[in-house]
Amino acid sequence: MVKYNEVGGFMKKIEDYVSNISFEEAYVKIDRNKxxxxIKGDSNAKFPIRIKKIGFLAISLFMPIMMILSYTSAKDNLVTTVFSRTIAITxxxxxxxxxxxxxxxSRHFLKNYGYKEFIYSSLKILFLSYICGSIGTVDSNYIIHLVTIxxxxxxxxxxxxxxxxxxxxxxxxxxxxxxxxxxKILSLLVKxxxxxxxxxLVIVHLYRINKSWIDKDSINDSINGLGVSMTLIVIAGAFFMIIISLLPTYISFKADLRIQNKLVIKYSEEFREMYGYYKEEWYGE
Incomplete structure (x- = not known):
């Protein structure tokens, strides 16, 4: 297994692995279509990349902006303090x-690759915004809540x-x-x-259809009847929260595009000449 002792060392290891790939190897696997x-993305796309990026920018900014508006106005239904509001707004x-x-x-990358990377970044920000959304609301366990986040x-x-x-x-x-x-453990976590x-998605759909049949008291009684301790529930909950943090990675991280981008940049002139791109087309001049 790979040892992840140092983040910087791991990053350097990836760069070393890419450096060990020759142009001949890269050329065999990266054709002009790729x-x-x-650079251009899907030729049949209904909207240009720039418009789609602005859309994802708006999505990623929505919740943080709403947090600022909510905590600066300090509505009556939000119990806050100066400290908690400062934390939330910051x-x-x-x-x-x-x-x-x-x-x-993302504008400094190849156009469509930059767009794909920005989608991934936007989904991570959206997830973090959801996790931190209530960070300014004070309750009896606020410090524990804050430390947990x-x-x-x-x-x-x-x-x-x-x-x-x-x-x-x-x-x-x-x-x-x-x-x-x-x-292999990391691979399993993503799956x-x-x-x-x-x-x-299945549970939410079933709940919407059958929510009138569900008796919350009977569910609680069933859990208690199984003799499941609160400690196990907390551990299971923590593990679940760790797993769902990988949803943005599972949905939108494109390992193939990132490696291809690195190789195209590394062998930029070789690929340009091999596939007959004009300099103006290749370098965007």
Whole structure:
């Protein structure tokens, strides 16, 4: 298994793996259609990439902006303090800045690849906004709630990071016939996130159809009858929350596009000449 002792070291390892791929190997696996997709996207798309990016920008900004509006107005139905409002507004502002940074950063990539990366970034920001949405609301367990979020968010971000890198290594192994070590547990976690998403959709659909049949008291009695301790419920809940943090990665992280982008940039002139792109078309001059 890969040892994830240092995030920076792991990132360097990915770059080393990409550097070990020759142009000849890259050329066999990356044809002109794939490069066109990195640059232009789907030729049959109804909306241009720029419009779609603005749409995802609006989605990623919606919840942080609503947080700021809610906590600055301090409505009667929200129990807050100056400290909690400051934390909430600072968090929301940070998410807005990260979203804007991701948007402008994506403009420096190949056009469609930058759009795909921005979708991934937007979904992560949307997830974090949902997790942090109530961070300014005070209750009897506010400090515990705040500490939980402070621990949970960095944990999720780190987990997403190492899962991304594991997926990149898996793609390199599968596509270029390498045998670099990967972490099977991380691969399993991503698959579990997909299963949970599908089950969640099914459960929500069934609940909407049959909610009048569901007796909450009988469900609670059944759980108590199984003798499940609160400790086990908390552990299971924590594990579930960790898994669902990988949903943005499962849905929108494209390991193939990221590696292809790295190789196209590395062998930029070679690919341009081999596939006959004009300099103006290739470099956007």
């Amino acid at each position: 490069i066109d997709y990195l 968090t929301a502002t940070s998410l807005i800045l990260i979203s804007l940074f991701s948007y402008f950063k 402070i621990i949970y968010v960095p944990t999720c971000l780190y987990l997403c990071y190492i899962v991304e890198k594991n997926m990149l290594i898996e793609y390199i192994n599968l596509t270029f016939g390498k045998e670099y070590k990967t972490n 579990m996130a997909g299963i949970i998403m599908i089950l969640g």
